[in-house]
Amino acid sequence: xxxxxxxxxxxxxxxxxxxxxxxxxxxxxxxxxxxxxxxxxxxxxxxxxxxxxxxxxxxxxxxxxxxxxxxxxxxxxxxxxxxxxxxxxxxxxxxxxxxxxxxxxxxxxxxxxxxxxxxxxxxxxxxxxxxxxxxxxxxxxxxxxxxxxxxxxxxxxxxxxxxxxxxxxxxxxxxxxxxxxxxxxxxxxxxxxxxxxxxxxxxxxxxxxxxxxxxxxxxxxxxxxxxxxxxxxxxxxxxxxxxxxxxxxxxxxxxxxxxxxxxxxxxxxxxxxxxxxxxxxxxxxxxxxxxxxxxxxxxxxxxxxxxxxxxxxxxxxxxxxxxxxxxxxxxxxxxxxxxxxxxxxxxxxxxxxxxxxxxxxxxxxxxxxxxxxxxxxxxxxxxxxxxxxxxxxxxxxxxxxxxxxxxx
Numbered sequence: 007x008x009x010x011x012x013x014x015x016x017x018x019x020x021x022x023x024x025x026x027x028x029x030x031x032x033x034x035x036x037x038x039x040x041x042x043x044x045x046x047x048x049x050x051x052x053x054x055x056x057x058x059x060x061x062x063x064x065x066x067x068x069x070x071x072x073x074x075x076x077x078x079x080x081x082x083x084x085x086x087x088x089x090x091x092x093x094x095x096x097x098x099x100x101x102x103x104x105x106x107x108x109x110x111x112x113x114x115x116x117x118x119x120x121x122x123x124x125x126x127x128x129x130x131x132x133x134x135x136x137x138x139x140x141x142x143x144x145x146x147x148x149x150x151x152x153x154x155x156x157x158x159x160x161x162x163x164x165x166x167x168x169x170x171x172x173x174x175x176x177x178x179x180x181x182x183x184x185x186x187x188x189x190x191x192x193x194x195x196x197x198x199x200x201x202x203x204x205x206x207x208x209x210x211x212x213x214x215x216x217x218x219x220x221x222x223x224x225x226x227x228x229x230x231x232x233x234x235x236x237x238x239x240x241x242x243x244x245x246x247x248x249x250x251x252x253x254x255x256x257x258x259x260x261x262x263x264x265x266x267x268x269x270x271x272x273x274x275x276x277x278x279x280x281x282x283x284x285x286x287x288x289x290x291x292x293x294x295x296x297x298x299x300x301x302x303x304x305x306x307x308x309x310x311x312x313x314x315x316x317x318x319x320x321x322x323x324x325x326x327x328x329x330x331x332x333x334x335x336x337x338x339x340x341x342x343x344x345x346x347x348x349x350x351x352x353x354x355x356x357x358x359x360x361x362x363x364x365x366x367x368x369x370x371x372x373x374x375x376x377x378x379x380x381x382x383x384x385x386x387x388x389x390x391x392x393x394x395x396x397x398x399x400x401x402x403x404x405x406x407x408x409x410x411x412x413x414x
Contacts, residue, residue: 011052014061015045016207019133021062024105026069027168034158036073038130044069066102106131107215108168110208114183115166122157123186124193129154131211132204142198183212184225184281191229195236202233213268220272224282227272230265231288234258246389250297262292280316283308302331319348327358336365353380357390360397370397 022044026037044065058064113126128134128142140150160166171179187205194201209226216222238252269285287308294300309325323346330339340362349355356377360370374394381387 008049008053010057011045011048014048014065015133018062018065019045020106020109020131020211021102021104022065022069023130023133024109025066025102026073027109028103028105029070030073032162032168034130034161036076039076040069040073041065043072062102104215105168106211107170110183110212111170111179112161112166112168114179114186115161116179116182117164117166118157118160120186120189122153122160123182124190125150125154126157127186127190127208128201128204131208134200134204138200142193142201180216180219180221184221187212188225188229188281191232195232199236202229202236205229206233220275220277221279221281223268223272224279224285227265227268227285228281228288230261230268231285231292234261234265234292240385244385246385248389249291254296257292262289265289266293278311278315280312283312283315287312300331302328303333306332319346320352322346323349323352323355323358326362330362330365336362340366351380353377353382353386353390356380357393360393364397 019041022041023037026040027034030036030040047068048061048065052058109131110127113130114123118126125139125143128139129136134142136151136154137147139154140147143150145153170176187208190208191202191205194203194205206226206229209222209229212222213219213226234257235249235252237258238254238256239247241247265285266289269282269289272282273286287305290301290305290308306325306328309321309328313321313325323343326339326342326346329342330336340359343355343359343362346355354377356373360373360377363370363373371394374390374397378387378390378394381390
């Protein structure tokens with residue numbers, strides 16, 4: 007029974023909170039409190055009484071009654087709640103409006119900082135506890151609680167509307183929403199896998215709610231394709247395994263197939279955006295039989311298209327990596343890398359330079375030392391230390407690489 011309730015929570019939390027925010031006239035605190043109380047009541051009641059025919063309707067009715075009770079105790083019912091009767095328990099789940107899209111866009115409003123956007127999305131849409139979010143971002147529960155509280159106050163005091171933006175603002179705002187989801191995914195990819203799962207789940211929700219938006223499909227495809235390779239990214243000791251050395255039989259074939267199909271469907275719309283192009287690149291990697299069978303020329307071309315719609319130094323760095331694996335070779339790629347500005351505090355910039363220096367017969371020691379110094383995780387540091395030891399044993403070399411310079 008608890009597993010069934012957990013599944014209902016995962017799917018229904020965001021819908022219930024969104025419904026209650028609208029019902030309470032924008033009182034986020036009361037909305038969350040009422041939703042929490044409804045699920046607590048379900049945990050007490052359902053194991054003995056059994057699941058109701060319409061769980062979401064039951065939860066919504068319970069949450070609304072709780073909100074009304076709180077308002078009555080505060081003697082401000084007329085000001086805080088609209089004149090809406092509570093739904094009867096027998097109401098069908100399908101009759102309850104799905105306001106999650108409004109909730110997602112409100113959590114990701116450009117008037118909020120990125121930190122606040124991610125924290126609110128995790129708390130209000132995904133339903134993670136404040137303690138869980140704090141652990142994921144390596145801050146205290148008190149600090150994260152204050153961050154979420156300030157974000158809610160900002161929404162209230164700034165009059166940020168609970169709605170999907172009008173059509174002329176949608177492309178810009180959708181980009182911010184997708185950025186938050188992908189930021190959430192990346193946090194999980196290098197740390198807590200629960201965040202990856204939540205990002206993918208929210209991506210599915212967004213695609214279901216906005217089926218005609220190819221960039222939403224592209225973002226979901228990208229996350230699925232990258233997450234499919236995660237089981238092979240670390241060995242038994244927790245050390246990173248680079249793409250060339252990964253056991254591809256451990257990749258998730260169903261996720262790869264789904265991600266590649268989503269990417270193809272999105273690109274057919276003829277409006278290729280940054281997430282669609284990144285998904286296409288990830289699909290090239292995920293569907294290749296091995297490193298030698300990877301279509302690096304196509305990947306370099308896709309990065310060339312990506313730099314047109316989303317220019318930036320990291321795109322240039324990744325394009326240089328792809329170029330190094332084509333007929334142009336590492337010398338041409340090294341010239342591209344040396345022309346990049348703004349990445350000297352980024353460990354993969356120096357790791358890439360070290361690989362290219364080694365492959366062009368030059369000493370990579372200084373670049374590797376810089377990469378090790380800047381590595382953000384112990385696993386990446388150990389990988390780079392291993393490369394430095396190998397470079398000292400073998401010395402500079404020329405020719406094709408045994409692996410791309412970055413972990414997969």
